[in-house]
Amino acid sequence: MNSHENSIKRKYTIEDLENILDSIPNCIWTKDKNGEYTYVNKTFSENMNLSKDEIIGKTDFDFGNTKLANIINEDDKKILSRNIPTLSENKINVKGKKRWFEIYKTPLKRKNNNLPWIMAIARDTTFDKTLDEDLQNLFNSNELNNDIILPLINTKDIINNKNTSNKYLYKLQKIIDSLSSKLNTEGISLFLYNKSDKCLNLYLNAGKSNIDIKEIVPLTNNDIINLNKNVYNNVFEVSKNSIFSTYQKKYQKNNSIYCIRSCSIKYSNDLIGVLNIYYPANYTPKFSQEDFIKSTCNKLGILIKNHILSCQLKNEFQKRLYIEKELELFLDTATDSCALVDFDGTFLKISNNFTNTLGWNEDELLYKKFQDLIYPDDIEKSNNFRKNVRNSGKFKGSGLIHRYLCKNGQYKTLEWNWNLIQDKNHIILTGKDITEEKKLKEEKKHLEETIALETLKTTFFANVSHEFRTPLNIILTAIQLISIKLSNCPCSEDKEKIFQYIKGIKQNSYRLLKLVNNLLDLTKIDGGYYELKSIKCNIVNLIEEIVLSVADHIGSKKREIIFDTTEEEILTSCDPEKIETILxxxxSNAVKFTKENDSIEVNLNVDSYYKNVVISVRNSGSKIDKEDAKIIFNRFTQLDNLLNRRCEGSGIGLALVKSLVDLHGGDIWVNTLFEDGAEIIFTIPIKELESKEISEFHTKTLNANIERYNVEFSDIYNL
Structure with a gap:
């Protein structure tokens, strides 16, 4: 120290200097060349969570983190060897948490001592670093990804829908929490400006404020003007006339908050919101916070505005995506096939229904041209269509029908409607598969022709039958008169021979009459005007009396008829005359195929549910096989070859029998399991009528129909 320096009297003490260093919010320390701490200020010791005495005289290796100690030791050696100061940013573990520090180190030469020291100052930049990282992460997350899916238009949408954007809200809350901790406040509230409702809506809270999240601060027109004029652009304390004055009084009592500092959040002079910072009474911050608060508010303004813009873009993207998906869904669910082709016939886009119709998948069709699928005979029509579209100036049309090749090799007929996209030379086609419709039309036409033919045939049979009946009645009447006259004639050498001729004429007339009657009955049934005259009767007696009435006639043919039943009485509703016709x-059919001296069996039973009467007729003729059993009840069907028939018959008797059984609601079939001949079985449902009177089908009535039996058995010859 020279004489001048000695003449200067210091006006401060070492204690004053240490108090000054302890009041600085940054960490300050000195080390000797061996790395031992020679001085630390209060902020440093607080960060280390140790007293000054516990730190001074020790090296970094004494605090347990060898890896960090090695890094610091190497850095200190470089500074001493180079003899120049350095400024660096380091991440250090403090109290179990990773924190960032901006560290300034410089070599310090001591007076009268050539051994240098190191002096360092470290500023905690953790909040700034974290804030920048969080902001950057939020900017990245606001890109068009799946983290933010809600379309937000303005701050009101953010307020109303904040719970849906979890990542954004979490990061924003983290920033507010960190800011509150950094500024050592009672709490912080973030208000967003709701332009449409002219108010500030509370959006986020941090710290101990416990402010109602539904809080709304209304704004007058004057408040809005002041906000737009940047009156609240800087940090200010809430005054009595401030927009937050009522708000401040409300929470001073509840939370012991006596001071609110506010700063507007803006982006390009557009008000985004307001940040309120709450301090306890008589609180004095260690350093001025205004620039830091303003910087943070500027970043928040960028962040929130970026979120709004990103969501607007997302909203537009989602709308377009929704429209495309909706259109695609419409095309896929539409019953019509849809396709987009160019004038060359190349497929550009196709619907699922189009691929489902033809069987080709989308990739296969997109490699084909429209003409490749068209049926060869329809190609010329397709080419003419494309020429007409080019030359006619028409932009849409319908009724274009072509056949198209399916993947399975078959062809389907499609009918198209089309629209021309003129500026792109594309054609939109919508079509439907009319293959089945076309087939049904052809079948309908064929059916109508068949019905017309059947109607003509039925009418013809009806007319012919009526025309036959008149001459037959005349012939039978004449035969009857001749027989009477001949019977009264005394003697004649040829009398017996004449009677034989008369018998032949009469039998063939009866046969012809039977054919006419059967044709008439079938015609009436086909026409739908054949009615049953059902009565309540004992069907057991009915069947038995019919069998007994023909027993003599069958006996004259040297055949025997046997009736057997397990029931004495079964009351049901039926038409006795039609039952007689059936039996x-x-x-008659059984007699033809029964051998001489054999018997015909008629059996009557009921089914196990007592719902149907089961009647069977057996003969000892040839067995009917399964194939013949399928067609035996068809009209004009005979099982013997027409050139080699053993028995006469028209082939419509069994068809009439089936029709009459069907009218009764019964069923008829051939028992192909019967091995000793042929057996036909039919059923008649057991029905109850309200009438209690039972009609008897008396033998007297049967005897009056002897001529009818002659008619029914008229086609039996040579027996």
């Missing part, structure tokens, strides 16, 4: 036809 006589079956017996």
């Amino acid at each position: 006589l036809n079956l017996l």
Whole structure:
């Protein structure tokens, strides 16, 4: 120290200097060349969570983190060897947490001592670093990804829908929490400006403020003007006339908050919101916070505005995506096939229904041209269509029908409607598969022709039958008169021979009459005007009396008929005359195929549910196989070859029998399991009528129809 320096009297003490260093919010320390701490200020010791005495005289290796100690030791050696100061940013573990520090180190030469020291100052930049990282992460997350899916238009949408954007809200809350901790405040509230409702809506809270999240601060027109004029652009304390004055009084009592500092959040002079910072009474911050608060508010303004813009873009993107998906869904669910082709016939886009119709998948069709699928005979029509579209100036049309090749090799007929996109030379086609419709039309036409033919045939049979009946009645009447006259004639050498001729004429007339009657009955049934005259009767007696009435006639043919039943009485509703027709036809058929001196069996039972009467007619003729059993009840069907028939018959008797059984609601079939001949079985449902009177089908009535039996058995010859 020279004489001048000695003449200067210091006006401060070492204690004054240490108090000054302890009041600085940054960490300050000195080390000797061996790395031992020679001085630390209060902020440093607080960060280390140790007293000054516990730190001074020790090296970094004494605090347990060898890896960090090695890094610091190497850095200190470089500074001493180079003899120049350095400024660096380091991440250090403090109290179990990773924190960032901006560290300034410089070599310090001591007076009268050539051994240098190191002096360092470290500023905690953790909040700034974290804030920048969080902001950057939020900017990245606001890109068009799946983290933010809600379309937000303005701050009101953010307020109303904040719970849906979890990542954004979490990061923003983290920034507010960190800011509150950094500024050592009672709490912080973030208000967002709601332009449409002219108010500030509370959006986020941090710290101990416990402010109602539904809080709304209304704004007058004057408040809005002041906000737009940047009156609240800087940090200010809430005054009595401030927009937050009522708000401040409300929470001073509840939370012991006596001071609110506010700063507007803006982006390009557009008000985004307001940041309120709450301090306890008589609180004095260690350093001025205004620039730091303003910087943070500027970053928040960028962040929130970026979020709004990103969501607007996201909203537009989502709308377009939704429209495309909706259109695609419409095309896929539409019953019509849809395709987009160019004038060359190349497929540009196709619907699922189009691929489903033809069987080709989308990739296969996109490699084909429209003409590749068209049926060869329809190609010329397709080419003419494309020429007409080019030359006619028409932009849409319908009724274009082509056949198209399916993947399975078959062809389907499609009918198209089309629209021309003129500026792109594309054609939109919407079509439907009319293959089945076309097939049904052809089948309908064929059916109508068949019905017309059947109607003509039925009418013809009806007319022919009526025309036959008149001459037959005349012939039978004449034969009857001749027989009477001949019977009264005394003697004649040829009398017996004449009677034989008369018998032949009469039998063939009866046969012809039977054919006419059967044709008339079938015609009436086909026409739908054949009615049953059902009565309540004992069907057991009915069947038995019919069998007994024809027993003599069958006996004269040297055949025997046997009736057997397990029931004495079964009351049901039926038409006795039609039942007689059914049974006589079956017996007539059985007589033809029964050998001489054999018997015909008629059996009557009920089914196990007592719902149907089961009647069977058996003969000892040839067995009917399964194939013949399928067609035996068809009209004009005979099982013997027409050139080699053993028995006469028109082939419509069994068809009539089936129709009459069907009218009764019954069923008829051939028992192909019967091995000793042929057996036909039919059923009649057991029905109850309200009438309690039972009609008897008396033998007297049967005897009056002897001529009818002659008619029914008229086609039996040579027996």
